Amino acid sequence: MSSICTPTSASNVTVAIEGQRIHATLMLSLIQNVTALPNVATTIDSASNSNISAAFANGISNADPSAFPSNLSIGLNSTQRGLNLSCTFDVSGVTQRSGDIVSVNMTWLPFVVRSDLRAESLSFNTIGYRYFRPLVTRYTNASRFVGLPNATITGVTFFVNGTSVGPPAAQDYVGNFTTLNFSPLNPNLDQWNRTYTLNNDTTTWRYFPPKSLNFEMRIGQRNVTTVYVATYGYNATISVPGIGRSKGYIIIADAGTGHTEWAMAAIVVLAFLLTIIVQIRYSNSKKRIAKFQRRQLR
Helix, strand or coil: CCCCCCCCCCCEEEEEEECCEEEEEEEEEEEECCCCCCCEEEEEECCCCHHHHHHHHHHHHHHCCCCEEEEEEEEEEEECCEEEEEEEEEEECCEEEECCEEEEECCCCCCECCCCCEECCEECCCHHHHHHHHHHHHHCCCCCCCCCCCCCEEEEEEEECCEEECHHHHHHHHHCCCCCECHHHCCCHHHCEEEEECCCCEEEEEECCCCCEEEEEEEEECCEEEEEEEEECCEEEEEEECCCEEECCEEEEECCCCCHHHHHHHHHHHHHHHHHHHHHHHHHHHHHHHHHHHHHHC
């Protein structure tokens, strides 16, 4: 017998670049049945909670000292079996404009918030240290010989990313887990999947990092094995209107009409067509002159 939770929706980190405005949206889901989380449903913003605002500012500035978040808003919905977190904020100090061209430094994106952030009775960032590690530690030496926490336990095994690990490694793995850790987004944008969509004239970069948390604990009791899991991960998307380019951690985009490169391409095509037209007319003109001269000779 096993008890396993499965995610109901994918988590996403989305960054929308519109001119010099950088807007981030985080939709994150933690699925677990390792322990019982507090039931909390609330909304927090930077105006009502300066500690959370400062924690985000510190985490982002550690990744890029020139970057600064503003208009932070967090929505939390925690149940015993999981956490849904939605977060939006703007980022300033990372753009440079030259004419209609804007370059955006995305070095701030793989930021990490390390603080123990709280909303009512819930520690929603350091979940690993607050909730998972104590329980894993409790079961580290559990067996029927020890008699704790249950004398019917015949053995406990731990798995990280599907691989069996010892108790110390399991404790460290879950204990170091934080919800607001985006260091997996560290690869430069040249390693992301870049696509341009003609229908909405948008360039998009996508990246699919490995899960930040993929933990499993199996507890054997006589002829029954109960499986406890905790899983957390996200995909990332960056979008910019028009045709965008990237170099390392820098995105280069059009901040003018949004169609500068298309206009340039149209000019090139028009010039090419005009050249062809001129050549055709010139060729026809030569043929008419040659035909007229032949008539004169007759």
